[in-house]
Amino acid sequence: MSKILITSALPYINGVKHLGNLAGSMLPADVYARAMRLLGHEVLYICATDEHGTPAELAAQVEGEETAAYCNTMHEAQKSAGDKFKLSYDYFGRSSSLNNHKLTQHFANILEERGLIEERVSQQVYSNADGRFLPDRYVEGICPNCGFEKARGDQCDSCGKLLDPIDLIEPYSAVSGSKDVEIRDTNHLYLKQSSLSGDLLDWVNKAEGWPHLATSIAHKWLAEGLRDRSITRDLKWGIPVLNADGSAREGFEGKVFYVWFDAPIAYIAATQDWAEENGKDWKSWWRTDAGAEDTKYVQFMGKDNVAFHTLSFPTTILGSGEPWKLVDCLKAFNWVTWYGGKFSTSQKRGVFMDQALDIAPSDYWRWHLIANAPESSDTAFTWEEFQLSVNSDLANVLGNFVNRITKYACGKFEGKVPKGGKKTAAEEWLLKELNQRIPLLISFYEKREFRKAMSETRAIWAAGNEYLTQAAPWTHYKTDINQAAMGVRVGLNLVSLFGILAQPIIPDAASKILDAMNIPENNRSWNFGSSEVITKLIDALPFGHEINSPNVLFAKIEDNDVEIWAEKYKGND
């Protein structure tokens, strides 16, 4: 039993997230959190909406709302989508919370005291028509390299060349289209992460259990040499830049902290919010001087987030000189792509969390996305693969197993766990399988190897079907009802076991199975410590214990459905 702190990368506030976001951070974090809870660990799973930055302001403007009001609405929408996907956050907070304001300002002040922040002047495009500074990618114009007319200020989408907004010919604001733009000086705070690169390198070198993807990205940035990063922006919506005494900082009246400075700090602030709302202690999770030295901290994120979590956020933590908890295991994922291309909100390509649940129940998505998690490379989502996962794994292998044996028990044994019969080679074989596969399954969960865990789960389900073929209670029933009882009894115990093992992945179906089997809530945890325990699993239900059939657990996806969805979500390109 240990304490495990889990965070998933904060979903940006700007709209309900697509399946790629779900599959690369929130969902695996949830599956891991659920598995660790079942193993008896003390788990705290924290997430929050990342609410600051230019896109939030602009999205609110489009909706004709105040930014804060827009964020309220979108936070609720994302929270609701997460609930419907059965994401078991202990707390789903907001980076705009008061605690995050205070904590972000605290970090900025202490970093400045320690000489890790300094003020510098830079040049930035200002749009007179919009009355705002524009981030590089919100400035568009003609590419000086290839002549493409809609090149962005950071990069040309046509020739791929990296640009500076100053280079653009006839630049205009991507927000309003106005050509009334100019370069202005603006002063900002810079985080001197370069001065900590030695410490960061030592820390990354000590990392254990990180995917290759995570360490290699960190090493790449460190090898190139860290540049100091600006941590403030010319925006209204965000965390104000204040002096240590809380007064406004001169020259920073119209500025706020950069989202990437305050967003990771929100992991901590959201824990504070959780603690305040629930009468809990947050320090024992985050302060190594207050109990967190025993906490194992695991972060989940897509590969785009790795640099921020291995470099800039650790700079904040290490630079503070305060005893904050650093991440122990950083689980990074590649992307889920939409038929090999990018998900795109503007082109309506891909499926978003809210739409997904109109198409199929959350369990279907959870299984498919985790069984095909983009762990070692990008993974293409296709409707055909989705259909295959659901029909083959969930409906045929698991669903049909549960259905065939529970129906049979209800029909021939009055829905009661029968006694009688003796162990045969079939039971021996089954026990050997379980003794080998269950510990392996647990170890895959502990190592956060999701594809392997799912493949092992499936193999255990398949072993149930094979057992029934070997035991063939329907054959014995004609000549030796006691031996038929043996097969049915073991089969029913397997149904319970499968329900118990399926809980982290497909919580709804697992509940249905366990409810039908009349397994009490407090008897559903994972306790597979020894081979004796595993041996007892196939004879755990008492004789005469009443069960029901949950009937059809997973409706199959028809070819016709696939055609309709493919047409509806094909995108506009």
Add this chain to the structure above:
RNA sequence: GGUGGGGUAGCUCAGCUGGUUAGAGCGCAGGACUCAUAAUCCUGAGGUCGUGAGUUCAAGUCUCACUCUCACUACCA
């Protein structure tokens, strides 16, 4: 352009520090069974491991070059 991930059976992917006939699931072919959502179980056919060199007694596994693909490239997040 630079850097990183990936390129292994028709498809999706395993293959740790190099070591006997390269694995799994799906799909396909044949067979078995009939309790079950025309489900399940068994057997089988499929691969010169992106290309070309090199190191080695031995390379999918190490080195180099090339190539394809995806991503990142610091003010989108």
